[in-house]
Amino acid sequence: MKQLDELTTEQRNPRTVNIDRVSTFEMMQMFNRENEEVARAIEPELTHIAEAVDCITAHMKQGGRLFYIGAGTSGRLGILDASECPPTYSVAPDRVIGLIAGGEAAIRNAVENAEDSLMLAEEQLKEYRLCEKDVVCGITASGRTPYVIGGLKYARSVQAATICITNNQDSETGRYSDIAIEAVAGPEPVTGSTRMKAGSAQKMILNMLSTGTMIQQGRTDGNLMTHLQVTNEKLAARMKRMNLQ
Numbered sequence: 001m002k003q004l005d006e007l008t009t010e011q012r013n014p015r016t017v018n019i020d021r022v023s024t025f026e027m028m029q030m031f032n033r034e035n036e037e038v039a040r041a042i043e044p045e046l047t048h049i050a051e052a053v054d055c056i057t058a059h060m061k062q063g064g065r066l067f068y069i070g071a072g073t074s075g076r077l078g079i080l081d082a083s084e085c086p087p088t089y090s091v092a093p094d095r096v097i098g099l100i101a102g103g104e105a106a107i108r109n110a111v112e113n114a115e116d117s118l119m120l121a122e123e124q125l126k127e128y129r130l131c132e133k134d135v136v137c138g139i140t141a142s143g144r145t146p147y148v149i150g151g152l153k154y155a156r157s158v159q160a161a162t163i164c165i166t167n168n169q170d171s172e173t174g175r176y177s178d179i180a181i182e183a184v185a186g187p188e189p190v191t192g193s194t195r196m197k198a199g200s201a202q203k204m205i206l207n208m209l210s211t212g213t214m215i216q217q218g219r220t221d222g223n224l225m226t227h228l229q230v231t232n233e234k235l236a237a238r239m240k241r242m243n244l245q
Helices: 024-061 072-089 112-116 120-127 146-157 197-216 233-241
Strands: 066-070 096-100 135-140 161-166 179-182
Touching: 024 066, 024 135, 024 161, 024 179, 024 197, 066 072, 066 120, 066 146, 066 197, 072 096, 072 135, 072 197, 096 120, 112 146, 120 146, 135 146, 135 197, 146 161, 161 197
Parallel strands: 066 096, 066 135, 135 161, 161 179
Antiparallel strands: none
16 A cells, blocks of 8 residues: 555645735636646546446346445545436436545544544445445545455445545555546645635536536436426426426
């Protein structure tokens, strides 16, 4: 396993070393230039992302579920993506599930030590009776978070499909994944603050995975949402414009 000081996400960014000594506008320019690296980092991983979409689609068509597991920002992003699937595509809440180290309390408040447990994700997945029809997607900027590694190991033990999203190459999580998506966007503007570029890359990839899977399952007509839940005025108006009522 790589040491923390070897990880790209832990390196000091030479382009932002004076970020605390420039004007606010120059600071924003730095942030924006660094964000431009995110899409470029995802480009080489598109083949793996497409493979992951096909894998998830095949398993869900057989009645399987998609689980996202992660700690901190990564866990919250998985929960966010999972929570948006039911209203957008009328997917049952138990088909795409986000789990976070530390449980629901960690969604709003950091439970930092929970990510160091190799057993916690396994315990959570056992509660859902994970099986071979399911897919587990581990999300971790470092690619070495014990919580995620433990969850992926357990998933493999029950023959569930495994995917990882990480921001370092040759990741430890990749060793326990059928498909490894490793989008390396470089060092963060603030050293080690992976809620920034790494988190943005993860969010974009999660959007691709869930949206691609829903399109493959016929939940759009062209680029129109045909299965959205009409729960407010905006969505009712959208339905009328699509002539779906």
